[in-house]
Amino acid sequence: MSRTSTILGNTHLVIDTGVAHPPATTIVERKGLGHPDTLADHLAEGLSRAYSRYTIERFGAVLHHSFDKLALLGGASEVRYGAGRMTAPVRVLVNGRAAPMCGGERIPVEEIVEAEVRAFFARRLPEVSDHLDITFNITSNSSPGAVLTGDEVPDRTRWFNPRSIGDLRERRVRLSNDTSLGTGWAPENVFESFVRELVDRFSGESDFTLSHAWCGSDVKLMGYWDGEQADVVLCVPQKSRIVGSRAEYVRNTESVLAECHRLAGLRLPGAETRFRLNARDVPEKDELYLTYTDSSIESGDEGVVGRGNRVNGLITPLRPMNLEGANGKNPVYHVGKLYNIAARRLAERLHEATDGRAEVHLVSATGQRLDQPWRVLVRLSSPDAEVDKVQALVVEAMDEFPALTDELVSDGIVLS
Numbered sequence: 001m002s003r004t005s006t007i008l009g010n011t012h013l014v015i016d017t018g019v020a021h022p023p024a025t026t027i028v029e030r031k032g033l034g035h036p037d038t039l040a041d042h043l044a045e046g047l048s049r050a051y052s053r054y055t056i057e058r059f060g061a062v063l064h065h066s067f068d069k070l071a072l073l074g075g076a077s078e079v080r081y082g083a084g085r086m087t088a089p090v091r092v093l094v095n096g097r098a099a100p101m102c103g104g105e106r107i108p109v110e111e112i113v114e115a116e117v118r119a120f121f122a123r124r125l126p127e128v129s130d131h132l133d134i135t136f137n138i139t140s141n142s143s144p145g146a147v148l149t150g151d152e153v154p155d156r157t158r159w160f161n162p163r164s165i166g167d168l169r170e171r172r173v174r175l176s177n178d179t180s181l182g183t184g185w186a187p188e189n190v191f192e193s194f195v196r197e198l199v200d201r202f203s204g205e206s207d208f209t210l211s212h213a214w215c216g217s218d219v220k221l222m223g224y225w226d227g228e229q230a231d232v233v234l235c236v237p238q239k240s241r242i243v244g245s246r247a248e249y250v251r252n253t254e255s256v257l258a259e260c261h262r263l264a265g266l267r268l269p270g271a272e273t274r275f276r277l278n279a280r281d282v283p284e285k286d287e288l289y290l291t292y293t294d295s296s297i298e299s300g301d302e303g304v305v306g307r308g309n310r311v312n313g314l315i316t317p318l319r320p321m322n323l324e325g326a327n328g329k330n331p332v333y334h335v336g337k338l339y340n341i342a343a344r345r346l347a348e349r350l351h352e353a354t355d356g357r358a359e360v361h362l363v364s365a366t367g368q369r370l371d372q373p374w375r376v377l378v379r380l381s382s383p384d385a386e387v388d389k390v391q392a393l394v395v396e397a398m399d400e401f402p403a404l405t406d407e408l409v410s411d412g413i414v415l416s
Contacts, residue, residue, distance in 0.1 A: 004387050008395065010372040015390050018383035021357060022318070024227030028195050029315040032203030034125065034217030034237070034295035036072055036303025041416050043092075043120050044070040044305045044328030050116040051098055052331060052409045055107065061165040062409065063107070065098035068328035068336075072303035075131060077292045079299075081248075084240040084292025086131040092117055095137045096328065099160045110136050124217075127293040170333050174371065174401060176364035177330070182339025183322045184312070184347035185359045191225035194267040195232075196313055198260065202236050208259055214242040214252055218295040230273040234260065237291045249288055253277055309416035311340040320359050327415050331408035335364040338401055339373070341413065346378075346397040353389060356382035371398040 004015045031038045047067040055063040076088035094117070098109045114134055121129040140160040147154065158167045165171060188196070201208050203219040216237030224231045236256050243249050257277055264273040278289040292298055306325020309315055324336035331337060339362040350358035358380050365374035376394060407413050 002383070006391070008372075008391065010368060010374075011376055011398075012374070013376045013391065013394060014378070015385075015387055016377070016379045017385045017387075019357070019359075019379045019381050021381055024189075024225070025318065026189060026191050026225040027223070027316070027318050028192050028225075029220070029222045030195050030199040030313065031308045031315075032199050032217055032219030034203065034297075035220055035308065036074065036218075036295065036297045036301045037305075037308035038303070038416065039124065039295065039297060040070055040072050040303035040305045041308045041325070041327040042124075043072075043117065044068055045415055046116050046120050047094070047096075047113055048328050048331065049409055049411060050112050051109070054112055055099075055102070056409065058105070058107070059102050059165055061168055061171065062330065062332050062405070063099040063102060063162070063165075063168070064159050064330065065096065066328065066330055066334070067094065067096040067098075068305050068325050068334075069095040070305050070328060071095065072297055074297050074300040074302055075128075076300065077298040079240045079290050079292050081246070081290075082241060082244045086127065086292065086298060089131040089133040090121075090128055090297055092132055092134045093137060094134065097139050097141065097160060099162065100140050101161050103162070103164045109138055113138070125293050125295055125297070128295075128298065173369065174333050176335045176366055176368050176370050176373075177333045178335055178364065179366045179374075180324060180335045180339065180364055181322055182324070182335065182341070182343040182362040183320045183360070184340065184343030184345070185320055185357070186344075186347040186351035187357070188314075189225075190268060191223065191230060192314060192316065194230075194264070195221055195223050197267065198232075198234075198263055201259070201263065202256065212252070212255060214238045215256075216291055216294040218291065218297075228271060230264070230268060230271055231276075232260070232273065233276045233279060235278055235289060237289045237294065237296070239294060240290045240292050243290060246283055246286060246288070249290060250283060253281075311415055312344055313416055320361065331405045333370055335362075335370070337408075337415075338370070338404060339364060341404060341408075341415075342397050342400070346393060349393050349397070350378065350380060350385075350390065353393065354380055354382035354385045356380055356385075370401055373398070 001018045044067045052062045071093040073091035075090040142157045146156040203217045220235045222233045326337040329337040343360040347358045347360045361377040362373045363375040
């Protein structure tokens with residue numbers, strides 16, 4: 001392995017080449033669209049985008065906000081073969097901050113939030129949309145650092161109550177809001193790609209779910225792969241109003257397993273692959289993964305932003321990763337969001353450029369320019385990567401943050 005270290009502006013860039021490939025052993029988890037943590041992630045991001053679009057239209061800029069502490073508290077339900085009903089609502093705890101005014105004009109924060117929450121559940125879990133209890137815990141308190149020394153109001157106190165968009169510091173220079181990091185790597189191995197595809201096949205819109213209407217979206221997969229053999233534990237719910245009996249439920253699980261083995265034969269040819277489906281089921285006692293609404297959020301489970309899939313859509317403890325919850329963060333200057341997206345994209349470009357494995361770690365220092373991270377670590381398996389080309393790709397990625405903000409606000413990027 002060889003190392004090159006250089007300074008680019010205020011950024012200390014380190015490039016390691018000839019880094020050994022990681023072992024084949026892979027542990028990977030993915031949570032589907034109906035999983036409570038995925039619901040929390042996607043709802044928080046939806047709130048950020050809805051608020052951002054409103055303030056851009058009214059004032060010409062994304063005003064300060066953050067919804068990345070949102071949580072969902074599960075309701076209660078009764079499940080019967082061929083039927084079911086909600087008996088207690090799902091609680092939506094909208095925790096965060098958002099500017100309620102700009103230049104004396106009120107921003108209808110709660111109205112924006114409530115409309116987005118109800119529209120989100122109408123799309124994702126229609127049976128829940130009329131059984132919601134929304135709690136608004138939204139403040140406009142200033143960040144720490146505003147020291148009062150006289151009659152003048154410190155600029156920092158105007159961040160969440162600007163007189164105009166001229167009070168937004170990021171209109172002049174984008175600074176990192178926090179000391180944090182973003183992590184990305186490429187490429188996925190065959191098993192990681194298989195896990196992504198299998199979960200999406202049961203959780204999202206696919207020819208399987210279109211032809212098997214009983215298949216629910218609260219899917220979760222944990223997989224172990226050693227390069228030759230795969231073990232998979234998979235949970236796939238069924239919708240009670242469409243499943244008329246225990247025997248029908250059991251037949252449906254056989255269809256799921258058959259699809260698992262079919263896809264494994266295509267994506268992991270020659271590998272021995274074992275599946276365990278709905279491991280907590282006890283059919284003789286009618287203890288089954290049967291849901292009324294499509295998700296365990298109906299019956300006491302909880303969802304919290306940041307506990308689900310990482311920005312790349314996977315949870316991979318043997319690969320580089322961090323614990324940042326990107327969804328719901330401000331898309332203009334929150335490094336916990338922007339650096340994770342940028343690191344992943346840069347890793348993919350470096351993989352394509354070097355035809356080898358790439359890791360990227362972007363480390364911020366609060367108050368430092370967003371496009372000049374405090375530290376950048378690039379690790380490449382290629383022993384002969386051209387350092388000047390790597391540096392050029394790093395600079396190119398750092399120049400893209402304004403465009404990245406536009407992509408996020410316009411729904412051009414799907415997180416997790």
